[in-house]
Amino acid sequence: MNAAPAAMPTRPRYFTPGVWVVSAIALTGAAALAARYVLGLGAVTNLSDGYPWGLWIAIDVACGVALAAGGFTTAFIAHLVHREEFHPLVRPALLTAMIGYTFVALGVMTDLGRFWAMWHVMLPWMWQGNSVLFEVAICVMTYVTVLYIEFLPIVCERFIGRVRLPGPLARFNGLADSALRRLDAGLGRVMTVFIILGVVLSCMHQSSLGTLMVIAGPKLHPLWQTPMLPMFFLLSAFCVGPAMVVFESLLAARSFRLAPETEILGRLARLIPILLGVYGIGRVIDLLNRGAAPHVLEGSAASVLFAAEFGLGVVAPFALLLGQRARRSTSRLFLAACLVIFGVVLNRLNVFLLGFTPPIESAPYAPSPAEYAVTAGFIAMMVLIYRFLALNFPVIEGLKEVRS
Amino acid sequence: MRAALAAIAVLAAIGAAGAPRSAERPVDRGRTAPTMASPTCLGCHASFGADADVPVNRGRFAHAGDDRVGASAARRTGTPDVVIIGDLANLYGAVVFDHRVHADMSQIAGGCVNCHHHAPEGSPVSACRECHAPERSAGTPTHPSLKGAYHRQCLSCHRDWSHENACGFCHTEQAATGGARVVDASALAHTRFPRLEPSATYRYETPQAPAALVSFQHRDHAQSFGLQCVDCHRAGSCAGCHDGSQGPQESMHRMDSCRSCHAVNACGFCHDQQPRPPFDHAVATGWDPGPQHQHTPCVSCHGRVEAFLRPSSNCRGCHGGLDPQTFDHRITGVPLEGSHAQFACVRCHDASRAEAPATCHGCHADRSYPPQTPGQRN
Amino acid sequence: MSRRDFVRLTGACAATLAAAGVAPAGGEAGDLDADRRGVLVDLTVCIGCRRCEWACRNENNPPAGELHECDDQSVFRSRRRPTSTQLTVVNRSPGPAGGRPVHVKTQCMHCEHPACASACLVGAMRKTPAGPVIYDASRCIGCRYCMVACPFQYASYEYDNALTPQVKKCQLCGNRTQRGELPACVAICPVEALTYGRRDDLLRIAHERLRSCPDQYIDHVYGEHEAGGTSWLYLSDRPFSELGFPTLGSSSPAALTEAIQHGIFKGFAAPVMLFGLLGAVGKLMHAPKESP
Structure with a gap:
């Protein structure tokens, strides 16, 4: 994290060598995706009757939702608690959440065997109120909509006074401009509701994502299977939200050659050890309470995974961020954020995939190359879209100045 | 095993x-x-x-x-x-x-x-x-x-x-x-379960040193002594003998079964240092039953097989009360033909030693009789 | 934003989501018919002839092939699970030394309070009052959450179908039972190790057998309580855990998730309260700065 020049005289180019690499990954993913839709899940994935959920649900959906938690946590802190100093972080986090949730939906759709019937979820006569997945689906769908609405002011800001419709449509420029202004004004009046709604919806489905696996019962290893899963999923989403903001802000600053906002990020990061502490203590109490603590030392793969998840992903960043030093050092801050993200990602993997054992012994599941390709491709596409929107919309403070 | x-x-x-x-x-x-x-x-x-x-x-x-x-x-x-x-x-x-x-x-x-x-x-x-x-x-x-x-x-x-x-x-x-x-x-007969081929003799190593070896003459018991499977094998199961995949399960109540017939207390009756050959009447008793008795069940001479009664030495138990008028000589394996059918028993057989084979040279001094007459011996 | 707007929007959102919260449930135990059917399997009688597999194929995935193909015992070398084309399979658990092997027929257990039906977000899995748990492909979106939820994981999926894959599992031969016939597997069983009937009757019969032949069985009817009770019940002379039956508690996995879910969303109180709380936080935290 080298300190970049305070202001760039020119706007960064979209394509850099790194972006070409990312594009190649995205294209590979798109090819694998096409194969999935043409040939079916069986031909492309290693999913089986024993392991009906694989990499896509664990990474694209479970981790995707968790890592998009930056959106609602920053919105809460900046807009509801009115910590105005964090405002510069809100828009990048919102953009991440919007793209992230869009790809969560795409990821779900990719995994659905009858993806063309996805709209059944919206038919009230098909609703099944006992289903945790139903609640998650409705919340995520609503939340994606809310996120798009929350993003609209940014679109308005980008185009108000700069509407340039192509060719013969140019005569509508004025009309479009006034429509945008009216929209912007209207949104401004109700935005608080959407922000609150966004936070409520997030709390609901972040926790319900944990409830999803409670029904798997003994199929999920006792290190993770607990009725407290929804609480832990919510708490860990709170933890990873700020961490994700730190992570991507520092990454974007480096990529766009901007000065890292270490100071403000450091202040945000003060929250992380508090949240991690609550989360970690909760996990420990739960383990002891259920009598599952001995499994930590059983030496199995699960215990190693738990140790990695808890030691590297909870204890280490907690210790790291407790001191002032880490929060002032860009690289330490980045490391701590990475550890928190690692911990949450590994937790979601453990709960959805690695800690799952079918009751009838089946051939172990290892994702196919195509599954990896699709997941990597989705991540690459998100990066590309983020980069495009960050460069073309007033999202990142530093780039705004460059643009204007 | x-x-x-x-x-x-x-x-x-x-x-x-x-x-x-x-x-x-x-x-x-x-x-x-x-x-x-x-x-x-x-x-x-x-x-x-x-x-x-x-x-x-x-x-x-x-x-x-x-x-x-x-x-x-x-x-x-x-x-x-x-x-x-x-x-x-x-x-x-x-x-x-x-x-x-x-x-x-x-x-x-x-x-x-x-x-x-x-x-x-x-x-x-x-x-x-x-x-x-x-x-x-x-x-x-x-x-x-x-x-x-x-x-x-x-x-x-x-x-x-x-x-x-x-x-x-x-x-x-x-x-x-x-x-x-x-x-x-x-x-259908015996096509559906594996035919079991017993050995003639089974040898058991017992802990009774020094005479640790018991030779059990299975064929003798099953064929000559006229015993039935169930006489020794009780409380068995089909699988015990027939299921090769399970390994042999059937176990004879060995000592009990033996003692139910052999009411002897001398260990040496069964236990030995050497393997014993199958029962040979001539070797074991000094009397060769000969081909005439080849198909005679033991019990015919010895009474109940369990008791091992020594038969009377002159065989009168069987041969004493023979009525020459009704006796069918064919059961001896020697059908009598021609003039032989009219002979009195003692013409050929020694009246005091019925077990001794009949002699022909009393009449056929020149040994002119053909080897196959008067009947073909089995 | 005016106060009225706020209230109106809040109400609208809450109403929308509340509708979800009170959507019809997948089948409570109380909805079940007293006459609901089940099947009792006596594992001590089963001879492992796999005719039930053939009959099931013949009923659900014809052509079933030649009957005598069932005589191939080499399939017992590995433990099999039901597949999308073979909804029931028989597995052999080798007996203890000298003992006979035990054959276990596996298929959807048709739980009393099925986790799959509770999990399905579009109601494609449904517990019918008459007993069977029925799959409705016309609703299914193919998420396979039912398979994740199933405590036995006996459902299987047509992964190789690119467009219209279905979850495949035993439907307890609804077509046959409506005609008054026995389910195909029950009908063909040569030794009548399978008994189809009212679940209550089957339980009574099972306990009678346990009482009258205590040395022939272990004292357990698998499925009486497992996972909240199942329509398929098993009697055995060997502990079920040795035969590949999962050891399960007496409550349905769905009971816990539904308790959590309905606990959080009961009357939609918690989300609405959170909404109000956040609104209050927003107003309160804002107020001091705004007031001049």
């Missing part, structure tokens, strides 16, 4: 005893439903469960074609040899069921009640269909239908040892026979 092998071999005697039987008229219970005079097992087998010293039991293990012990109990008492179960045959042909083999074998463990489970000792055997309805009924879910009952009855044992549960094991496919039922019981 050896003991186990021995055990297998003992039951093998049963298999070995069975030669192809002549086809008998089978009873087709399914079609003609003949009235069976509800016989009781005890009606024929007076000694169920008791010691095997009652003559009727002797025939239980004699399979058709085995003349060693004469006609089988089944034939004597009218119990069906073969029952054709055809009530429910549609896809598959009727089952030709070898009742006698099962009845015989069942004596090793369980007895008739193994199958006739509602016919305890002394009660009439009731037909399966009296309790088990031909059609499956929702009203009596506790009762298997006739088909279920038959299948359970057969397969609950057969799965244990033959591991056969294919339809074709018991049924012939209708398609293959054009609807005709195969009723030739001779085709």
Whole structure:
């Protein structure tokens, strides 16, 4: 994290060598995706009757939702608690959440065997109120909509006074401009509701994502299977939200050659050890309470995974961020954020995939190359879209100045 | 291990005893439903469960074609040899069921009640269909239908040892026979379970040092001494002998069985330092029974086999009361022809030593008689 | 934003989501018919002939092939699970030394309070009052959450179908039972190890057998309580855990998730309260700065 020049005289180019690499990954993913839709899940994935959920649900959906938690946590802190100093972080986090949730939906759709019937979820006569997945689906769908609405002011800001419709449509420029202004004004009046709604919806489905696996019962290893899963999923989403903001802000600053906002990020990061502490203590109490603590030392793969998840992903960043030093050092801050993200990602993997054992012994599941390709491709596409929107919309403070 | 092998071999005697039987008229219970005079097992087998010293039991293990012990109990008492179960045959042909083999074998463990489970000792055997309805009924879910009952009855044992549960094991496919039922019981005899080939001798290493070795002459016991499998093998199971995949399970009640016949206390009667050869009457007793006695059961001279009575030395026990008028010399293996048929016994035989072979040179001093006359000796 | 707007929007959102919260449930135990059917399997009787597999194929995935193909016992070498084309399979558990092997027929257990039906978000899995748990492909979106939820994981999926894959599992031969016939597997069982009937009757019969032949069985009817009770019940002479039956508690996995879910969303109180709380936080935290 080298300190970049305070202001760039020119706007960064979209394509850099790194972006070409990312594009190649995205294209590979798109090819694998096409194969999935043409040939079916069986031909492309290693999913089986024993392991009906694989990499896509664990990474694209479970981790995707968790890592998009930056959106609602920053919105809460900046807009509801009115910590105005964090405002510069809100828009990048919102953009991440919007793209992230869009790809969560795409990821779900990719995994659905009858993806063309996805709209059944919206038919009230098909609703099944006992289903945790139903609640998650409705919340995520609503939340994606809310996120798009929350993003609209940014679109308005980008185009108000700069509407340039192509060719013969140019005569509508004025009309479009006034429509945008009216929209912007209207949104401004109700935005608080959407922000609150966004936070409520997030709390609901972040926790319900944990409830999803409670029904798997003994199929999920006792290190993770607990009725407290929804609480832990919510708490860990709170933890990873700020961490994700730190992570991507520092990454974007480096990529766009901007000065890292270490100071403000450091202040945000003060929250992380508090949240991690609550989360970690909760996990420990739960383990002891259920009598599952001995499994930590059983030496199995699960215990190693738990140790990695808890030691590297909870204890280490907690210790790291407790001191002032880490929060002032860009690289330490980045490391701590990475550890928190690692911990949450590994937790979601453990709960959805690695800690799952079918009751009838089946051939172990290892994702196919195509599954990896699709997941990597989705991540690459998100990066590309983020980069495009960050460069073309007033999202990142530093780039705004460059643009204007 | 050896003991186990021995055990297998003992039951093998049963298999070995069975030669192809002549086809008998089978009873087709399914079609003609003949009235069976509800016989009781005890009606024929007076000694169920008791010691095997009652003559009727002797025939239980004699399979058709085995003349060693004469006609089988089944034939004597009218119990069906073969029952054709055809009530429910549609896809598959009727089952030709070898009742006698099962009845015989069942004596090793369980007895008739193994199958006739509602016919305890002394009660009439009731037909399966009296309790088990031909059609499956929702009203009596506790009762298997006739088909279920038959299948359970057969397969609950057969799965244990033959591991056969294919339809074709018991049924012939209708398609293959054009609807005709195969009723030739001779085709079935001993094709369905592995023939057991017992060794002539089994040697047991016992901890009785120094005479640790016990040589058990299985063939002698099973063939010469006229013992039946069940005389030694009790409380066994089909799988114990027939199921090669499970390893031998059957164990003879060795000491008990031996002592039930050999009422001797001297260890050396069985235990030895050396392996012992099969029983040879000439070597063991100094008297060669010769070809005339080759087929004579031990008990004919020695009385009850358990007691080992020493026979009278002059053989009068058998040969003393012979009536020259009625004696059929053919049973000695030497049919008398021509003038020989008119001779008095003492013309050829020494009246005081009946066991000595007849002499010819009293008449044929020149030894002019042909070697094959007056009869061909077996 | 005016106070009225706020209230109106809040109400609208809450109403929308509340509708979800009170959507019809997948089948409570109380909805079940007293006459509901089940099947009792006596594992001590089963001979492992696999005719039930054939009958099931013949009923659900014809052509079933030749009957005598069932005689191939080499399939017992590995433990199999039901597949999308073979909805029931028989597995062999080798007996103890000298003992006979035990054959276990596996298929959907048709739980009394099925986790799959509770999990399905579009109601494609449904517990019918008459007993069977029925799959409705016309609703299914193919998420396979039912398979994740199933405590036995006996459902299987047509992964190789690119467009219209279905979850495949035993439907307890609804077509046959409506005609008054026995389910195909029950009908063909040569030894009648399977008994179809009212679940209550089957339980009574099972306990009668346990009482009358205590040395022939272990004293347990598998499925009486497992996972909240199942329509398929098993009797055995060997502990079920040795035969590959999962050891399960007496409550349905769905009971816990539904308790959590309905606890959180009961009357939609918690989300609405959170909404109000956040609104209050927003107003309160804002107020001091705004007031001049």
